[in-house]
């Protein structure tokens with residue numbers, strides 16, 4: 015048997031060409047602007063057949079990797095949410111970005127994106143100018159009036175002083191940390207204007223990103239489309255805990271749509287107004303954030319860009335094993351570290367280039383006020399380093415606020431191995447007297463006193479000793495209590511149950527951002543022809559796994575096509591027949607663009623000798639073998655049980671005319 019060597023393919027013969035990739039994605043209908051024939055709406059996209067399959071395959075792998083392998087509890091909660099939920103969670107007050115307006119045209123721009131694009135364009139212009147030689151334009155920020163109007167839309171060769179370059183670099187490294195006021199100051203200081211018009215911009219204003227709606231026909235019940243899936247997990251916490259037999263740690267997981275009214279979405283799938291998220295809420299004991307499988311991942315080395323490095327104005331990550339990172343306190347705890355590794359493994363498995371993946375820690379202002387640590391998985395693409403997954407330790411915030419608002423306990427009760435004896439102040443009521451004196455107000459009065467903490471009870475006790483005490487119930491109603499109604503005494507209790515609100519570690523994935531970045535990482539053009547694009551998607555996520563190509567349209571091929579299709583179907587391999595009336599080369603080229611990893615060709619020899627050729631997308635090498643052997647090899651390739659080098663050892667190279 016002739017053995018083929020699996021050749022290395024040069025995928026870097028041409029520099030990455032975004033326009034070519036975008037043309038391919040549109041031509042093959044991976045996705046397209048929604049409502050296109052009505053002119054489209056910014057930030058809304060529809061996925062076509064290959065895009066939908068690719069997304070479904072990524073999600074399917076996500077379910078296997080996280081839900082199945084880590085035994086998570088899957089939920090599917092509603093998108094439409096009553097306003098009170100988001101008032102409680104803080105989204106109504108704080109889920110906002112800073113926007114500025116063009117003072118003449120009224121065009122709206124996101125403030126931090128404006129600062130970023132203008133400073134980056136100036137730095138790029140500086141590099142160009144330095145390459146050409148020349149004097150720095152100014153010791154400080156270059157005045158815009160010295161520049162051409164509109165010059166910040168793209169880089170313009172203007173040399174900057176070293177001092178300005180370093181100031182810009184530090185500003186960019188810390189960009190996510192600035193408040194609205196600071197962004198306004200940056201615009202004034204660096205004379206940042208609307209690049210499209212050269213006009214000044216207004217002071218930054220906050221814009222809430224949630225889509226408001228109302229529930230029911232009266233319009234009296236305000237609601238919002240959820241901007242993340244997380245709240246649906248938290249509100250079901252008690253049921254989930256019960257489902258898990260009252261034990262933590264455990265995690266809930268949800269895949270679903272979220273909506274954000276982004277200020278000016280201009281980055282394709284990276285910033286859209288409706289998108290699919292996959293979110294995990296992992297509930298842990300606040301006093302023990304170890305993870306039972308941490309030992310399995312502790313030696314894996316990640317690229318970590320910590321907070322202090324960013325404050326120092328650098329964006330160079332350090333390579334560190336997650337074990338060391340947790341030990342040094344760089345990553346707050348084992349559970350957070352475990353998830354960083356699991357996120358890494360998932361992204362690599364679906365085809366993200368590991369050299370273009372880093373984890374960046376949030377800076378102080380960037381992080382939600384309640385979070386204790388947060389790292390974003392950022393993946394590099396032609397738009398720069400893009401957050402694709404956020405991973406935060408949200409502490410006990412969400413469960414605490416929903417519990418306080420609803421009066422429902424959202425906590426864990428754990429039997430203590432050894433009961434503990436505690437001494438504390440305890441109220442003893444004379445319910446008869448209270449009932450007689452206060453009537454229907456008696457119950458809320460008792461509830462208010464019972465909810466007082468140790469300090470509150472001691473204060474009340476002191477006042478009662480003086481004769482009477484006033485307590486405030488609900489919205490400010492006051493009642494006077496006497497020593498006849500209430501005694502407060504120090505008592506001893508035996509506690510055999512520990513009650514606590516768990517902390518939540520939340521990995522949150524944006525599927526669209528991952529999908530687009532994967533397409534960029536997979537795209538390259540053949541050395542001999544820049545227009546022959548290939549998407550090297552791994553078989554695991556490729557929309558179609560095998561293309562069946564009959565060489566002739568003659569009827570006598572039909573039974574064989576049916577047989578091969580049916581055998582692939584039975585093996586669980588998604589195959590498509592391409593019997594279009596075009597050359598075999600064109601058929602393969604089209605499927606290279608669709609990312610189809612394998613092709614099998616049925617020719618006249620197939621009819622006579624029952625053989626079939628097998629073509630690999632990237633190398634275009636063709637092997638040949640008996641039909642059943644080829645199907646077996648393809649099945650193993652698709653399932654990841656063997657690689658192409660092994661396939662080349664199993665089947666001889668096809669020596670006939672190569673169908674390229």
Ligand SMILES: Nc1ncnc2c1ncn2[C@@H]1O[C@H](COP(=O)(O)OP(=O)(O)OP(=O)(O)O)[C@@H](O)[C@H]1O
Pocket residue numbers: 242274276283284285286287289291401402403404522523524525526527528
């Ligand atoms: N407008 C959007 N379009 C597509 N994906 C998004 C969008 N907003 C968020 N995501 C995805 O959801 C994930 C979790 O959302 P999160 O709230 O952490 O994002 P974010 O910090 O608001 O993102 P950004 O700062 O880029 O707006 C992100 O990592 C990203 O992958």
